[in-house]
Amino acid sequence: MPELPEVETIRRQLESLLTGKTIHGVSIPDPSVTAPLPPRAFGRRLRGKKIKALSRRGKYLRLELDGGGMLVIHLRMTGVLTFARKYDKISERRHLRLVIDFGGGGALFFRDQRRFGTAAILEPEEIKPFFDRLGLEPLERSFSPDILAKLLASRKRPLKSFLIDQSMIAGIGNIYADEALFRARIHPLRPAGSLSTAEVRRLNRAIKATLAEAISLAGSSIDTYRDARGRRGRFQEVFRIHRRAGEPCPGCGGTVRKIKVGGRGTYFCPACQK
DNA sequence: CGTTAGCCCTGCTGGC
DNA sequence: TGCCAGCAGGGCTAAC
Numbered sequence: 677m678p679e680l681p682e683v684e685t686i687r688r689q690l691e692s693l694l695t696g697k698t699i700h701g702v703s704i705p706d707p708s709v710t711a712p713l714p715p716r717a718f719g720r721r722l723r724g725k726k727i728k729a730l731s732r733r734g735k736y737l738r739l740e741l742d743g744g745g746m747l748v749i750h751l752r753m754t755g756v757l758t759f760a761r762k763y764d765k766i767s768e769r770r771h772l773r774l775v776i777d778f779g780g781g782g783a784l785f786f787r788d789q790r791r792f793g794t795a796a797i798l799e800p801e802e803i804k805p806f807f808d809r810l811g812l813e814p815l816e817r818s819f820s821p822d823i824l825a826k827l828l829a830s831r832k833r834p835l836k837s838f839l840i841d842q843s844m845i846a847g848i849g850n851i852y853a854d855e856a857l858f859r860a861r862i863h864p865l866r867p868a869g870s871l872s873t874a875e876v877r878r879l880n881r882a883i884k885a886t887l888a889e890a891i892s893l894a895g896s897s898i899d900t901y902r903d904a905r906g907r908r909g910r911f912q913e914v915f916r917i918h919r920r921a922g923e924p925c926p927g928c929g930g931t932v933r934k935i936k937v938g939g940r941g942t943y944f945c946p947a948c949q950k
Numbered sequence: 951c952g953t954t955a956g957c958c959c960t961g962c963t964g965g966c
Numbered sequence: 967t968g969c970c971a972g973c974a975g976g977g978c979t980a981a982c
Binding site: 708752753754771788789790791792831832833837841899900938939 | 952953954955956958959960961962
Binding site for chain 1: 973974975976977
């Protein structure tokens, strides 16, 4: 499931490939990806636009266009975004939803098995309101223990639910919430507002360290995730806790447990996480 | 306002 | 071996 580390990996890989290129053509095999905008209108608004820069906000990949608009892509559960220089090198048409063609400069292919992924075009005035709904960027310096403490204060919901709420912190999903909580040695069911100052500091550091390590390993490929070159990530090879139910905890040797929190499968060590 | 349940969707898994 | 209900979950909306 593409979360912040996966989207950031793709952003870094695509940056040099797409920046400065002009969109030549748009093909939309599955109109649900651009809905509610009809495919024709979507293509018309993109053709001729130049990619000025690639940025990321939470789990959104943002292609900044000349003229001030923006193409915003969200991969949701099973979205895969790859770049190929030669159109015909892509023989895999399975689950293909959207192709953005840069003429002789290659093409961007958006595939999505479960069809939750989206691509939207934002006008300049729509950009700020759209992203203002999102919470803090966890890898920015401004994401400090103090800021996190203020955000957690007086909230009663389970920490796990808090961490995956995109309006609080943007970019953390199910995998990295579990891994960060294990690293911080805090139980996923603890009420968000119940953490001590020391625990908030640990959680802050754990979030940053977990995300940074995952980016350094090109993200996690459990099932469908691939980077922009079509390669698997490697962070799943060093999962400490996620998807390890029944296995020994890497910290104490006890047994990793799985519970449901807010409808999400949640993995933790009852001995290490208090 | 804070929080949660249900929905979207398709492919895989597990039980019989 | 074959079948199919159930599960997976990010983000949105409705509802409490």
